[in-house]
Amino acid sequence: MPGRELVSKVPVEPPPPHEATGRKTLIRAVANSVIGLTAFLVTCIGLRAILPFPEIDGGVSQKFRFFAAHKDEFDTLFIGSSRIYFQISPAIFDRVTGESGLPTHSFNFGIGGMYLPETAYLLEQILNLKPRNLRRVFIEYDELQTKWSPENQTSRRALYWADWKRVSLLLRKLTDTGAAPFWLPNPTTLRDIVLHHKDEKSTRRLLTFYAGQFEKNYTNVARATDVADYFLSRDTKERSASYLGAASDGYVTRPNRMSPGQVAAYERSLATATAQARTRPLSPYAVEAYRQCAQEVRNVGAVPIFLITPSMTQIDVAAETTGLPGVVMAFNDPRAYPNLFRAGVRRDGQHLTKSGAEEFTRIAAANFVELARAGDIR
């Protein structure tokens, strides 16, 4: 069989078609992956653009919707946590300023449990509504909290504010990268994070958590209910009223007082805190967040005013060294404002009773008028 011999002696070369097929397969795979990824991102962006403001618990959505509907009616806005929500009465504030010849129409956008990242995000959304008559925004002073327990951050409330502006600051603070543009983490902090040392035991988990929140936020995780809520209009009048307060100005009262045991504990803590030096500055990350807020407020033609509330956790803050980019109204000195720290007007170390809140509002309004007359608010 000479033919067979001839065939068997033909040198076997690597099959070029297979190589080509392999390369083609790879190129096709990469191209299809890019198409899939692009479709994913475009859909996410598209959905994000058309989805309504998310339904967020704790009165966020109710207040936002109300403000959006009445945005041009208000010239003064208070924003912050429960220390604003339950402690600043717009009605009293407006009365005092009106009587002083500086009439205002204010709205309380305080939300229970709202910390700086959420405050900053929400403020940005409010300002995006372009409220024509807004002249001043009172922003609550607060440090940029990072060490929350992810286990407790299970609702959409922990998600909707997690944009890059907010999350990047949190990540920077956690890794102690400073303001360097290339995010150079402090090597010691980095070592401690990796090895779970010292104060960094939970940092790795928090870094993952915040990065995850950011990804979830931008990929519209858990937003399906918004669509249903939007079309079903679940926001009843009763529900809105419970968050907007009796005067629909965002202020809700909390009348309860401390028990005798709580009073004793409070008095002890107050004495200790008052004895401490008021030297705590804001972290550069919080200052950066407030700088962004201030800029956005100024962009709509309003003035940012920072408010340090009469709270036990704020007593050690030195108002002069906070580095806040705007006027600071500080009410955290028990010696200067003893009436705001009396046990009789306190619900707890953080909050005032209804009468305490009214007193605080009056003092804040008077202080504001004084500053405005002196030309300090600009």
Next chain:
Amino acid sequence: MSFVEFRFLWFFLLVFIVYWTMRNNAARKLWLLLCSYAFYAAWNWKFAFLLLGSTTVDYIVGQLLGRTESTAWRRLWIAASVCVNLGVLGFFKYFNFFISSASGFLAWIGLPASVNTLNIILPVGISFYTFHSMSYTIDVYRRKQPPISSFTDLALFVSFFPPLVAGPIVRAVYFLPQLISPKKFSNVDVRGAVMLFLAGFIKKACIADGVAPTVDRYFAHPANFTPTSAWIGVLFYAIQIYCDFSGYTDMAIAAARLLGYQLPNNFQFPYFARNVSDFWRRWHISLSSWLRDYLYIPLGGNRGSRGFAYRNVMITMLLGGLWHGAAWTFVVWGALHGTALLIHREWIRLTEGLKWAGHAMRWLAWPITIYAVCVAWIFFRAHDLNTAGTILKQFTLFHGGGDQHFHRWLLLLVGALALIHWLNSRRWFAESWRHWPAPIFAAAYGCTFAVVLLFVPPHYTPFIYFQF
């Protein structure tokens, strides 16, 4: 790191790209081994040493088994392997359970003893990788599998990340041969794999995590709810555990397939089983077949008298229950399934040739089976036996409970999900996507995934089987 977290996506992308960029099979396997250990260490890096230790022991035992023909020595080595593996599993998983149970028993008979439990953290997936590893030495002992010379191959088999923490339980004879031949990307059914991943993701992230809050609410305080709500709670749990576990399995199989490896199927529409034996042929197939081959048959299986066979069934199911968790609720769950299996066998024996029984069972088999399975789930999910008793009373007798209730339309949701599941079992959902042009498929997949994410709850609920 869980399959439904974004960080898994980034992790897998890195694994996938580097893996297929490598041309050498040994390098690819080494890469997969490193990634698998990194995946495991993401939970607790210290337990990676436990995984390594377990693998090393079984590698040495495998080598020793291969070098001796002496039955006595072979028995000694396999006993050593089984003792070490079960000893580690027993210590980490069952030490506190047995100590507290013994203490409780002594107190019950009037001999109160002061015993201390240890603060032991259960290593994630220990029940799964212990069974992976044991299947190797047992199969070598049985001469079904030659001892493997490459330690990295064995380590990769034991630690391969897709099935590492929640199955399916992979046997050495199934997986090790796959390590021999180099994988070709062109042989990978990418489309099938990514669709399976999406299906698993929907099951876990949308359905299981979606019903989880209702289940948690009910099982936390069952006495506060009405019997109708008890039904909703239990049925929702049946949905949750199926979607959670089979969702994980689907994603594990899909991830392995994308790397060119096959994993065994673990579920075959278990809720359409028409008897409990059938249920166990469809539910957690890799565990039930593992228990059958490595426990039930060595115990004697069906050989011998009927009583002997029934004893073997009960032992297997009780240990199967205990495998799931160190609590009496799991033991009762296993006992209930064992009892149901025996009742079914007796029913078959007693009604053989009776036409009426066949006719009756045509209509009754499925409801009876699903009801029995749901009753057993009560014990699987309840915190303790007392709570399970309360739920059982509500579920079976429509008795007791408070006035809190869930919306009844949730029962419609159960019906809708059951309908979708049934249609899927009938292959109603065509695989027309297989014929779409690749760019169209890719674009549609990307869009679909983005839409699916809308339905994912805001926070991630750990996989139920991670605790086992």
